Amino acid sequence: MSKIPVAPSLDDLLNEGQQPGQERPVSRRVLFLSIQAVLNAVIIGFIAKLLVALISLITNLAFYGEFSFHETSPAHNALGIWVLAIPVIGGLIVGLMARLGSPAIRGHGIPEAMEQVLTNESRIKPIITLLKPLSAAISIGTGGPFGAEGPIISTGGAFGSFAGQIMRISPNERKVMLTAGATAGMSAIFGTPVAAVLLAIELLLFEFSPRSIIPVALACATGAAMHLLLFGTAPVFAMPGILAPTYGALIWYTAMGAVIGVASALISKSIYLIEDLFERLPVHWMWWPAIGAVAIGVTGYFAPYTLGVGYNNITELLTGSASLQLVLGLCFLKFISWSVSLGSGTSGGTLAPLLTIGGAAGLGLGMLVMHFFPQSGINLPTCALIGMAAMFAGAARALLTAIVFALETTMQAHGLLPLLGACTASYFVSFFMMKGSIMTEKIRRRGISTPQAYEPDILQHLRVADGMAFNFITALPEENIVQVKARLRAEGNPQLPLVVEDGDRRFAGIIGLQQVYQAQDKDNIASLVLPAKTWIYPESSLDTAIQLMDRYGLEYLPVVRKDDKSKIVGILTASQVFTAYRKRRNAGEQYQQAISVKRRRNKLIVSSRKWLGKER
Template identity: 35%
Template sequence: MADRKADDGQPLWLMAVLGILVGVVAGFGAWIFRLLIGLVHNLLFLGEPQLYYDANLHTPAGPFGAAIILAPVIGSVVVTFLVKTFAPEAKGHGVPEVMDAIHYNDGRIRPQVAVVKSIASAVSIGSGGSVGREGPIIQIGAAFGSTLGAIFRLPPRQKIILICAGAGGGIAATFNAPLGGVLFAIELLLLSVNARSLLPVALGTMTATYIGRWLLSTHPSFDVPDLVIPDFHLVQGWGLVLFLPLGLIMGLVCWIFVRGIYWAEDRFDNLIRNDYLRHALGMLAVGVMIWLMLRFAGNYYIQGVGYAAIMDILQGALSDPLFLLLLFVLKFVATCLTLGSGGSGGVFSPSLFMGATVGAAFGMGCHELFPALAIAIPVFAIAGMAAAVGGTTGAVLTASVMVFEMTLDQRAILPIVVTVVIAYALRKYLSPDSIYTLKLRRRGHVVPEGLQAAVDDARAVRHAMSDRYRMARPDALAVPGREPVVVERDGTIVGVVPPLPDGSSRPVGDLPMARLVFVPPEAPLVATQREMHREGADYALVLKAPGQKRAADIVGILGPVEIAACTCRTARLL
């Protein structure tokens, strides 16, 4: 009885409370994670044991000179030790591991993953690795949600809801983007969207955002006052056409990025077997790149999350399109080296960087061709940022809303939508898998990309049941047929015998009977299938009064044939 209650799950009010608790942990986790990044970065780049680090400002040249090349190498040794010793799941960008736990591991994520991921990613980012902080905090929040679900002995479907609350809360607190956090959970993680799933996720995300704003800042991620326009300004109608080719360009960029990451990973794995040496060599190359940037361009630019360079673009401090394209190439190479050699961190931030550089360079080219163009360069950059994230990850709505929340530039809304959907469509055509799903497919695990209507979840048993069954008394001889046989004695149901391919001289009452459950016609179809799975039943008899088990009350039967037919009908609609 206790197992059945556990499978039925906890009430909605308790799930809401647990969602808020997960949001609290995700909010504080985002704050602590930033402090860890700041501590590592300040130690390795400036030689100062300080926690505060503003990634939107360029790091000044430190006292180490050319020895700064070794900072990423030092970080690589620590990251490799942590990942290899304590949690291999902490390697990479984190989100595929969360998706894998949802679809293939009943929502189980080991608790130590949160600790190891936070430290490893903080070291990877702080030492100069070209990765983002959103992937780690997503995995950290998801790991706590899974752990909390295990403590309360939640069934997998409710444990997954808490995982999504932690992931959405983590990304919302990291970027100060509550709507983006909710949409991320909906687009990429949640298996169904309804009141039971959306309420805990939304509450957790809002809680994490509030705590993040309290501890970090209420300002948008890219706080550029010139972008915040109090009145809505409509972009030139003909100017919107320019975002069509930008969308195509960004689609190619997304495809190159998705394939480039795993190409680099395969090359490193094939050429260098030793984990420490592999990651150290990759980060040595990154160290050389960031030192050369400081030596010849005046700033590190491509190290870490790269937000300072994005701020320069949005503020108009970088106006050379060739230099912007150089930054794009270097950031792409640095990210492939970091993740391909074994680093730990997310792909959102590199995507934002590459989208901003390509978008701004394209906008500058448009201004050269059309001097009267009244669309500002930052609008092209912001549209490119959203397109890079949406096309790379497959989270189109998340990218569109989140980038707007990060900049609050109302002029960019229409260009964002146009650019993102075209970039996503082209990337989907060139590469059916996103940067997340491709990693899982390489393991042989296939997960869906994109939302589907929960048609089955809305159906009742009466929509799927059949009247194709035969009635027989226990002493009746078995007759071959395609229909199951409902056995009744004196008006009471005895059991169900599966279809008989061959005749038998034995009475049906002596034949093996299938396990079954009894349900009313209005019982939810998904809940009935869940009960059948729990009880090991092959059939559900649909009765007017299930508790009486009277043969006269039978209105239908639900078995493997009916469930398969219902699934086929659903597939035709999706």
């Protein structure tokens, strides 16, 4: 017979420096996770560099017939009408890879990572680590209007998840590893460690705690260091210095943000409308990327600058001197090629296209304002800057990430106030126009909900004393079963277990009622009771109690005095925890209702006084 492990007491857990529900001390676990996250980030940095080099190689092969890793744009190709075929060939290859390899390579990147966090205990198939960057490089290298950030975020998340599965850690710790890998990829591409940390909080972690933030932050810092090593120290999107805005200009920037918020919501909805249209096609989804690539080829023929990643387009927009033709082309033609191809389910990202379309929209709005209101005080580079960030904030519902990302990629400190006003306005408008975001709508349609707010855990703020039962039946070890059964029947067959105390009223253990009723009449209590190895204190949180009960499969916990563990003061059961939670939740709702009633009453009093004053 195998030996059953003895559950440690709360004191044992706390003396080891760990929280209930964890196998090792928190500090040691965080240290191990942080070391692994940093090592993963170094590898992911090289993967990011390899992805960029692979995109350049495929671009040179597809559009110029050269075997070269030199970074170039497909916009200068001389293929003529044959440019229509290049994206279609790339779409065929991506569709075939998804069919034969894994369908998980299709899509944006971030929504798929979110889905694995929420539904699959952060488990991603290891093959995604290979197939996602390869498929994305083919898609982008053959003209796909996407950025490298979405695929590298997905690849980094897959690598972090794979490392977590090898380490055999808990699902929550694996979520941290997945998030650290994903955000390290973003930081390695853009050199934006703070924005990457904020992205983790707003879109992937769904929590804020030292156990999760420390490994993620270290991974993002390492990713940024890899960016400096592999990509250089210059800002990703260089732009001329901008002056501190006037109060009048801030009003205009905020209003532009609101307009772009409307556009971001419409763009997000259009992506999923196009996806719905592809769902109705009478052909297998393997062929959809090739069909969607037709839009890339057609727009690329008339506007070659819409092909490929297009980071150079963002830089040109941020100068404020882009031509009206380029602005309109990036607003509309880039949107058409990106939305149709992404809606077809090909492998690509959303961040770079959103930044491009948003920057063009902001610059276009700035041109209009300066034409009709030349004394507005705005400047065009700032308009492009707030446009790209506001589009990201509204479409992705990542307010803080968008603001800090724009600051880190341009190094323009005077852009902070315009960014704050424009991004908040865009976020506000988008929030009321859409239930989800471009990142969450896909998984929301599958019945998977994502947290909309980070509220404190009620159970962490409730004490055990708020939920435990104080009235319980006690028995002595020498009492026989017949006497105890008679007393239980006299008490109306209570639901709480039987507490055993010795002659000096010292706590000896607990016996379940079913165990008592099934015992032989000749037995006594001493033959049934086992010493309690797990207990909790009245001052402890209900969250701690729940973790103990869940970990060791306990139906109840004895509550003892902290200064004298031989004295039991109550019993805690799962139903009592639920009752305490419901009461606190209802109390909060009743408080809000009371405030609402009070406000309505005050308004009624004020209105009555005004009416009486008029009558007089």
